[in-house]
Amino acid sequence: MTGPVLFCGDPHGAFRHIIDAADRTKASAVILLGDMEPRRPLHLELAPLLDSKVPVWFIHGNHDADSDELWMRVWGSDLANRNVHGRVVELPDGRRLAGLGGVFREAVWYPSACAARGGAPAFRTRREHARSTPRQDRWGGTGTHRKHWGTIYPEDVDGLAEMRADILITHEAPGYHPNGFELLDTLAQIMSAKVAVHGHQHDRLDSSDHWAQQGFKSFGVGLRGITAIDADGNSEVIVPGELDAVRDFRQRQFDAFGGDS
Numbered sequence: 001m002t003g004p005v006l007f008c009g010d011p012h013g014a015f016r017h018i019i020d021a022a023d024r025t026k027a028s029a030v031i032l033l034g035d036m037e038p039r040r041p042l043h044l045e046l047a048p049l050l051d052s053k054v055p056v057w058f059i060h061g062n063h064d065a066d067s068d069e070l071w072m073r074v075w076g077s078d079l080a081n082r083n084v085h086g087r088v089v090e091l092p093d094g095r096r097l098a099g100l101g102g103v104f105r106e107a108v109w110y111p112s113a114c115a116a117r118g119g120a121p122a123f124r125t126r127r128e129h130a131r132s133t134p135r136q137d138r139w140g141g142t143g144t145h146r147k148h149w150g151t152i153y154p155e156d157v158d159g160l161a162e163m164r165a166d167i168l169i170t171h172e173a174p175g176y177h178p179n180g181f182e183l184l185d186t187l188a189q190i191m192s193a194k195v196a197v198h199g200h201q202h203d204r205l206d207s208s209d210h211w212a213q214q215g216f217k218s219f220g221v222g223l224r225g226i227t228a229i230d231a232d233g234n235s236e237v238i239v240p241g242e243l244d245a246v247r248d249f250r251q252r253q254f255d256a257f258g259g260d261s
């Protein structure tokens with residue numbers, strides 16, 4: 001496959017558009033940005049891609065840990081080893097891809113001065129959290145509550161900060177986004193990433209005014225949207241997100257009224 005690398009916004013149970021887009025564009029790789037919520041094990045949902053030998057990678061979202069069944073369809077899938085959370089993999093074009101799945105939660109860590117404990121973490125590692133989790137609530141190898149498989153721990157960010165990558169994919173948005181985190185800007189900068197791509201927010205706001213100051217290009221991919229991004233960080237919308245138009249309109253209104261609407 002010599003086509004583009006496709007970055008796919010939160011599928012929330014729908015995969016046909018991804019399979020069709022990969023086929024149409026002869027995609028060289030497909031990358032899912034979390035909240036897959038597959039109705040069957042992920043490898044079955046994406047079987048046509050696997051049959052066509054299209055490489056697939058993903059990060060998990062918060063909703064992928066919403067139930068025992070969803071957890072099994074993602075972390076228990078034959079594709080579980082394609083989860084790039086907390087590590088770096090090499091794409092077919094040689095670019096290094098790093099991933100940070102999940103979301104920040106105050107029960108563990110919400111890195112904002114306005115948050116509980118002034119943004120300090122309650123637990124730095126899953127092992128630490130597991131020790132204070134009742135035995136009957138522990139889930140899987142980490143021993144944290146199943147829900148917290150979709151939570152970001154400081155150990156995840158600390159580990160990535162030791163690595164280098166060209167692209168950083170996150171479920172949460174970086175700092176340019178009204179609901180984003182400057183901490184992810186710092187992480188991308190430390191990792192020397194030139195491109196950061198996220199899901200979760202179900203929008204695709206234009207962040208290009210921030211790129212020079214950030215030192216990397218940032219892209220959101222909307223609900224069930226697909227964006228191709230090349231080695232120079234040039235992007236092309238392959239499938240618009242389902243809410244992109246209304247979110248763009250709201251953002252323009254917000255900007256026009258000085259953030260007072």
Ligand SMILES: [Fe+2]
Pocket residue numbers: 010034035061062063171200201
């Ligand atoms: Fe999400």
